[in-house]
Amino acid sequence: MNTIHFQMPTRLSGSPIAPLADADRKPLTKKEIAADHPTWCPGCGDFSVLALYFKLIERRKIFHEKVTTIAGIGCSSRFPYFVQAHGAHFIHGRALPFASGVSLSRPDLHVFAFSGDGDAFSIGGNHFNHTARKNIKMTLVVMDNWVYGLTKKQTSPTSPLGFKSKTDTWGAVDQPINPMKQAISAGATFVARTTHTNPNHVLQMMEAAMDHDGFSFIECLSECVEFYEGAFDASNPRKGGKFDLIPPTHDVTDEMAAYKLADEAFPGKFGIFYQVKRPTKNAREAQIQQAAQEKVQGQAPWQILQKSFERMR
Amino acid sequence: MSESVVATQSSGGHSKVSRVSEAVIRIAGNSQDGIQAIGGFLARLAGRSEQEVMTFMTIPSTISGGPSIFQVRIGSGEVLSAGDEADVLLAFYQHSYEGHLSSLRKGGIVLYDSDHVQPKPEWQGEYRHVGVPISSRTVEAIGGTAKDKGKNIFALGLVAKMFDLNVGKLEKLVSERFTGKDTSITQNALNAFHAGYSFQLDGLIETFRFVESQKRNNTQVVMNGNEAIGFGLIAAGVRFGAGYPITPWSDIMELLRRELPKYGGSFIQCEDEIASISMAIGASYAGGVAVTGSSGPGISLKTEALGWAIMAEMPLVVIDVQRGGPSTGMPTNVEQSDFNIACFGGHGDAPRVVVAPANVEDCFYTAIEAVNIARKYSTPVILLTDQAIATRIEAFEQPDLQRLTQNIAPDFAPVADHKPYDLAAPDGVTHHVPPGTRIASGVYPIVTGLEHDELGHPTGSPKMHQAMTDKRRKKLQALGRELPLPKVFGPSEGQVLLVGWGSTQGPIREAVEKARSQGEAMSALHLKYLNPLPEGLENIFAGFRHVFVVEMNDGGLYGHGQMAMLLRGRYCDPKIRGINKVDGLTWKVREILEATRAAVAKLGNGKA
Numbered sequence: 019m020n021t022i023h024f025q026m027p028t029r030l031s032g033s034p035i036a037p038l039a040d041a042d043r044k045p046l047t048k049k050e051i052a053a054d055h056p057t058w059c060p061g062c063g064d065f066s067v068l069a070l071y072f073k074l075i076e077r078r079k080i081f082h083e084k085v086t087t088i089a090g091i092g093c094s095s096r097f098p099y100f101v102q103a104h105g106a107h108f109i110h111g112r113a114l115p116f117a118s119g120v121s122l123s124r125p126d127l128h129v130f131a132f133s134g135d136g137d138a139f140s141i142g143g144n145h146f147n148h149t150a151r152k153n154i155k156m157t158l159v160v161m162d163n164w165v166y167g168l169t170k171k172q173t174s175p176t177s178p179l180g181f182k183s184k185t186d187t188w189g190a191v192d193q194p195i196n197p198m199k200q201a202i203s204a205g206a207t208f209v210a211r212t213t214h215t216n217p218n219h220v221l222q223m224m225e226a227a228m229d230h231d232g233f234s235f236i237e238c239l240s241e242c243v244e245f246y247e248g249a250f251d252a253s254n255p256r257k258g259g260k261f262d263l264i265p266p267t268h269d270v271t272d273e274m275a276a277y278k279l280a281d282e283a284f285p286g287k288f289g290i291f292y293q294v295k296r297p298t299k300n301a302r303e304a305q306i307q308q309a310a311q312e313k314v315q316g317q318a319p320w321q322i323l324q325k326s327f328e329r330m331r
Numbered sequence: 332m333s334e335s336v337v338a339t340q341s342s343g344g345h346s347k348v349s350r351v352s353e354a355v356i357r358i359a360g361n362s363q364d365g366i367q368a369i370g371g372f373l374a375r376l377a378g379r380s381e382q383e384v385m386t387f388m389t390i391p392s393t394i395s396g397g398p399s400i401f402q403v404r405i406g407s408g409e410v411l412s413a414g415d416e417a418d419v420l421l422a423f424y425q426h427s428y429e430g431h432l433s434s435l436r437k438g439g440i441v442l443y444d445s446d447h448v449q450p451k452p453e454w455q456g457e458y459r460h461v462g463v464p465i466s467s468r469t470v471e472a473i474g475g476t477a478k479d480k481g482k483n484i485f486a487l488g489l490v491a492k493m494f495d496l497n498v499g500k501l502e503k504l505v506s507e508r509f510t511g512k513d514t515s516i517t518q519n520a521l522n523a524f525h526a527g528y529s530f531q532l533d534g535l536i537e538t539f540r541f542v543e544s545q546k547r548n549n550t551q552v553v554m555n556g557n558e559a560i561g562f563g564l565i566a567a568g569v570r571f572g573a574g575y576p577i578t579p580w581s582d583i584m585e586l587l588r589r590e591l592p593k594y595g596g597s598f599i600q601c602e603d604e605i606a607s608i609s610m611a612i613g614a615s616y617a618g619g620v621a622v623t624g625s626s627g628p629g630i631s632l633k634t635e636a637l638g639w640a641i642m643a644e645m646p647l648v649v650i651d652v653q654r655g656g657p658s659t660g661m662p663t664n665v666e667q668s669d670f671n672i673a674c675f676g677g678h679g680d681a682p683r684v685v686v687a688p689a690n691v692e693d694c695f696y697t698a699i700e701a702v703n704i705a706r707k708y709s710t711p712v713i714l715l716t717d718q719a720i721a722t723r724i725e726a727f728e729q730p731d732l733q734r735l736t737q738n739i740a741p742d743f744a745p746v747a748d749h750k751p752y753d754l755a756a757p758d759g760v761t762h763h764v765p766p767g768t769r770i771a772s773g774v775y776p777i778v779t780g781l782e783h784d785e786l787g788h789p790t791g792s793p794k795m796h797q798a799m800t801d802k803r804r805k806k807l808q809a810l811g812r813e814l815p816l817p818k819v820f821g822p823s824e825g826q827v828l829l830v831g832w833g834s835t836q837g838p839i840r841e842a843v844e845k846a847r848s849q850g851e852a853m854s855a856l857h858l859k860y861l862n863p864l865p866e867g868l869e870n871i872f873a874g875f876r877h878v879f880v881v882e883m884n885d886g887g888l889y890g891h892g893q894m895a896m897l898l899r900g901r902y903c904d905p906k907i908r909g910i911n912k913v914d915g916l917t918w919k920v921r922e923i924l925e926a927t928r929a930a931v932a933k934l935g936n937g938k939a
Binding site for chain 1: 375551553592594596599602621700704732735738769770774
């Protein structure tokens with residue numbers, strides 16, 4: 019009985035080459051970061067988010083292999099295919115737990131998850147809450163278009179009351195969720211709001227989110243020109259709306275003030291609603307490992323196992 | 332004590348000492364009486380005495396209280412099952428006495444707590460009754476009311492006396508158990524033990540002594556199947572896992588949560604079953620072989636993400652500790668009814684690997700194999716165990732940990748270029764490079780659940796879907812060719828071949844031994860690799876007139892169990908038939924023999 023037919027396979031994939039020095043590497047250009055041409059409809063707000071993600075990688079001089087782009091299902095979630103870097107296109111609603119698995123086992127990577135309102139707040143709503151409360155280090159950008167686009171115009175959890183969709187031909191009747199409030203109450207440590215029509219602001223929020231040590235969440239309004247045209251006109255000065263930044267007097271660590279801001283009627287304010295420092299799950303797990311490993315210092319894994327087996331005799 | 336051999340007069344002169352090669356002791360009480368602790372002590376003692384041991388327990392699925400049993404079979408020779416009938420029943424309550432007397436063999440000894448049990452006169456002739464005021468004597472020995480605490484240890488003393496067990500070793504075990512607690516607790520336990528040991532067992536005309544077991548050179552370890560899986564995964568090099576609590580899987584996650592940090596790893600308790608498998612897949616993508624697991628409904632919840640891992644060709648180990656189903660079913664009972672979901676569950680054509688351990692020792696080695704197959708073939712592997720192995724304690728030779736412990740840490744050496752889904756790869760086997768790996772060509776792969784091209788980018792090409800489907804199938808067919816053909820237990824030709832998988836191996840072998848000793852031409856075949864199946868099974872089946880697949884699942888609408896249906900379909904052989912039951916309990920040797928004989932009689936001795 020005590021035999022193993024399958025021995026540990028020797029690795030591995032590809033043909034390893036000699037180590038490459040990073041010293042003489044040039045920062046990536048937009049062309050080097052772009053992969054497939056996006057499948058989004060012309061005029062889709064998601065193009066701007068993608069362009070600004072490229073800009074972020076360019077500007078922060080991140081190399082291909084140091085960033086991982088993860089998404090679930092939806093128009094927005096096609097994102098990883100368009101980025102020339104390691105990435106994963108996972109199942110509907112579960113990008114966050116997948117990204118958590120990457121983040122918790124790989125502190126060396128920048129982990130970005132891109133999601134839509136259906137993916138993040140409906141099918142993936144539970145994961146949104148728990149990833150936020152655990153403060154798992156990553157950035158989540160939800161491209162919120164207030165509608166299910168990929169499946170062609172059904173009501174989404176952020177569709178405003180009265181929005182006429184194929185599943186509510188008479189107008190949406192369910193109270194929409196408020197992503198800012200949802201994130202703050204769930205325990206997210208970085209909560210920001212931006213819109214695709216203001217590229218500089220999007221980039222600014224992405225940079226702040228990336229620098230945040232913890233779960234950083236950005237809601238980026240991203241218009242679906244096909245199924246919800248004009249949804250965000252009121253936030254776009256070019257369409258006669260107004261883009262109001264959160265006043266500099268706002269204390270980002272003040273949870274109640276953040277709630278108040280989040281309560282404002284559309285178009286509301288843009289910027290960082292809430293940001294606090296709290297130990298990440300990553301740091302907590304590392305502490306647990308450190309404490310456990312101190313007790314077994316100098317022992318090889320098989321010796322630690324042996325100790326456990328000695329107690330089972 | 333089936334093989335009781337010599338009876339000798341003890342030096343005291345008044346009671347007989349019989350030498351036995353094995354004994355089955357069933358302890359029946361309530362779940363909070365600590366009867367599992369008695370069983371655990373006996374099992375560990377057997378392990379330290381180089382004896383074979385196997386246990387069986389049932390626990391109620393209620394939160395606290397309710398009847399519970401622990402059965403331990405200790406033997407000087409090979410012990411294959413927990414035993415059909417008990418030689419000794421230790422009954423704490425009237426319901427334990429009345430409910431379990433039928434599990435005692437005729438002439439067996441029932442040792443009952445006379446403070447709680449009123450023996451029935453009509454049973455006194457058939458079973459030897461020995462009443463001991465266990466509750467009051469325990470209180471006498473250790474003081475206080477203590478609400479029956481300690482009576483399990485008192486009873487352990489009684490059993491030790493009855494079987495002339497090694498007192499020194501038991502004292503040591505009891506002391507070890509309470510290490511770190513107040514010394515008065517240890518002292519109380521030892522007092523209870525000695526009170527039991529020195530109690531005059533009036534009415535017991537016989538005590539027993541185990542015949543010397545063959546000396547083994549190796550140290551034995553004693554653990555249950557869930558522990559063996561947990562430690563096996565650690566030895567295999569698994570450093571990340573994620574799970575959600577559900578019985579009887581939870582022990583594995585608790586063990587990994589506690590142990591993995593020592594090795595620099597983590598086990599994460601997630602918000603739900605779906606998050607658990609998703610997180611594990613994420614960690615596998617990041618370069619390891621991660622583990623998740625569950626039981627019953629939790630496995631159903633994981634199937635969508637499992638399909639992704641099959642499509643994206645990610646290594647992953649999924650532990651399925653089977654319990655009674657469907658739905659919430661029977662959480663603390665055993666069943667083998669997840670065979671189909673393990674092998675085929677999910678939408679689409681989604682081939683995956685399924686392996687099943689045969690006993691506790693095998694759990695350790697199978698866990699290592701599951702990891703190695705997952706890694707070698709870049710595929711999810713389902714390790715299909717069950718509640719019976721999960722909770723039973725066995726003693727086995729300590730594995731050679733220095734030799735077996737693996738390091739599977741990812742390698743981030745840069746590569747020139749990389750196509751994860753290379754159609755020209757030998758046998759279609761994918762190997763991913765984890766994120767963090769620099770690819771000199773500047774072209775990076777995506778892993779995805781959409782049908783994809785060789786770089787992982789979506790494609791709607793009919794040709795590509797066929798080619799990629801072929802690829803995912805072919806690699807597991809290659810694995811099938813690599814699998815060892817199992818050996819027939821018994822002669823390779825005969826009238827009946829009993830086929831089994833998983834935890835039924837022990838009772839099936841014992842049934843075969845019994846049948847052969849009675850002149851029946853019966854053999855057994857145990858399958859460990861369930862999907863893909865090893866090649867050449869048809870040659871084994873050809874040697875027998877009847878092939879019965881003995882399973883703990885229902886015969887279903889078409890009259891055969893879940894594995895039987897696969898074997899019938901795979902080999903187009905109508906002589907393959909199912910022998911099934913779903914009473915939530917392990918197969919008794921007698922039940923297997925009766926069902927087999929009935930099936931043979933029904934089919935007639937002529938043609939199959």
